[in-house]
Amino acid sequence: MPGKKVSEKTIRRLSHYARCLRKAGADGTGVVTSKYLSERCGISSAAVRKDLAAFGEFGKQGSGYEVSDLLENIDRILGTCEPPQVIVIGAGNIGSALLESGLEGTGGYSYSAIFDKNPEIIGRTIAGVTVQPVDKLGEVVGEQGNYIAILTVPPGEGQRAVNGLVSMGCRAILSFVLEPLDVPDGVVLRYVELSTELDLLSHSMRS
Amino acid sequence: MPGKKVSEKTIRRLSHYARCLRKAGADGTGVVTSKYLSERCGISSAAVRKDLAAFGEFGKQGSGYEVSDLLENIDRILGTCEPPQVIVIGAGNIGSALLESGLEGTGGYSYSAIFDKNPEIIGRTIAGVTVQPVDKLGEVVGEQGNYIAILTVPPGEGQRAVNGLVSMGCRAILSFVLEPLDVPDGVVLRYVELSTELDLLSHSMRS
DNA sequence: GCGTGTGAACCTCTTCACAGCG
DNA sequence: CGCTGTGAAGAGGTTCACACGC
Numbered sequence A, B: 001m002p003g004k005k006v007s008e009k010t011i012r013r014l015s016h017y018a019r020c021l022r023k024a025g026a027d028g029t030g031v032v033t034s035k036y037l038s039e040r041c042g043i044s045s046a047a048v049r050k051d052l053a054a055f056g057e058f059g060k061q062g063s064g065y066e067v068s069d070l071l072e073n074i075d076r077i078l079g080t081c082e083p084p085q086v087i088v089i090g091a092g093n094i095g096s097a098l099l100e101s102g103l104e105g106t107g108g109y110s111y112s113a114i115f116d117k118n119p120e121i122i123g124r125t126i127a128g129v130t131v132q133p134v135d136k137l138g139e140v141v142g143e144q145g146n147y148i149a150i151l152t153v154p155p156g157e158g159q160r161a162v163n164g165l166v167s168m169g170c171r172a173i174l175s176f177v178l179e180p181l182d183v184p185d186g187v188v189l190r191y192v193e194l195s196t197e198l199d200l201l202s203h204s205m206r207s
Numbered sequence C: 001g002c003g004t005g006t007g008a009a010c011c012t013c014t015t016c017a018c019a020g021c022g
Numbered sequence D: 001c002g003c004t005g006t007g008a009a010g011a012g013g014t015t016c017a018c019a020c021g022c
Helices: A008-026 A034-041 A045-053 A067-078 A091-099 A134-141 A160-167 A196-206 B008-026 B034-041 B043-054 B069-078 B095-103 B136-139 B158-166 B195-207
Strands: A085-089 A111-116 A129-133 A146-149 A170-176 A188-191 B087-088 B111-116 B129-133 B148-153 B172-175 B188-191
Touching: A008 A034, A008 A045, A008 A067, A008 B195, A034 A045, A067 B195, A085 A091, A085 A134, A091 A111, A091 B095, A111 A134, A129 A146, A134 A160, A146 A160, A146 B087, A146 B195, A160 A170, A170 B195, A188 B195, A196 B008, A196 B069, A196 B148, A196 B172, A196 B188, B008 B034, B008 B043, B008 B188, B034 B043, B087 B136, B095 B111, B111 B136, B129 B136, B136 B158, B148 B158, B158 B172
Parallel strands: A085 A111, A085 A146, A111 A129, A146 A170, A170 A188, B087 B111, B087 B148, B111 B129, B148 B172, B172 B188
Antiparallel strands: none
16 A cells, blocks of 8 residues: 555554554453543544544544454554564664563564674573574575664664665664664664653753 | 743754764864754754754854854753753663663763662662662652653553652653653653554555 | 544644845 | 845644534
8 A cells, every 4th residue: 555645643643542452452442432542642632533534434423433443454554463573683781671671562563583793692592582693684584674673783883784784675774873874765764862862851851 | 041932853853963063073073054964964954053043043154053162052952061860760671771881972961870679689780880779769869850760660560650750859751661651740751662663664664 | 412534724843045144 | 155044935734613424
């Protein structure tokens, strides 16, 4: 389904709806309204309806949205019906901690591999996953590129790691590295910038 | 300086400018233009000028912005001229990894304490910082509330931890916990949601 | 009556283009 | 002449309010 022109903000909210729906489903709730979702996600109910209506007519007027049905649709939109594999590049502090923390509570993701270039670390097992050398990347994930790489390499090694990933066909990267990285068109790159989050909090404290 | 009505987006970009300026300063660059910042931060030069002009006239027409001068001003806006302390609540995988990774490359932040409720963990030293019991929070940080708390407690314990922090005067929280949390007015709460980032990447891969 | 889906109004943020200063 | 600062135009997203279907 190409050519959808929905904003990142909408997708971000869909992710929240999905999380909320999984919880509702686990609690035995069968049907929810836009107001239900709006209160739990901190969004106006009109926004919830707009977001959902952008992809089809999922609701039943007068009652609301069937939880399992809506969740299935959102999963299809996000691609989490068959979630991509998640691999970690860099088995340092953060990389190891991510694997040990797991991905419970997410849309079905799980870590399938972790890589490092340090010979002392290669071969260790972290949360049941063996650390592999980075040049084994191709063998492990294949070339279909249907996976997400989380980047947790040391400062200064980000771009080199990205280049390696891209050359192996990777198309989605989440970087914890505090450096601006370049990727070619067709590869999506996002950042988790602790530094910026702290700046935002620091600023808001003096307002 | 109260009552400034600037958007979160602007503040987020200021954080990027600051990082870019620190690097420029370290490289010996004395003056930069809005185009310089725009290229390195992936923003239009007009946006850069608008962002900066919102707080005063920092630039010199015909030449640009003096690096040290501009950085000083941004630091003052963000509050990073005297950065608040950063404490970590929860000495599990992520909390420990954050301390061990440190805060190099940020606007001068550093971790000043880490807390946990598990007696087996209390007393250990992580990156030179001793894990304290959570009820020692008041003694350690005082009651002025001028610090940022990073929340890395296990799922299900988020709200309890937040309540404790708030009751001790904490006014800024960055949560790694995948739960919606409630805070009273006057307390700022932000999330790092790995799950949502993965959803965004997953979605963009199928477009 | 209740709640969705949706055009219209509203608001915010971005981009454009240029005046003005060094 | 170069680059900042800024009104004006444009784009995008949110809220409002109501028609329609259950």
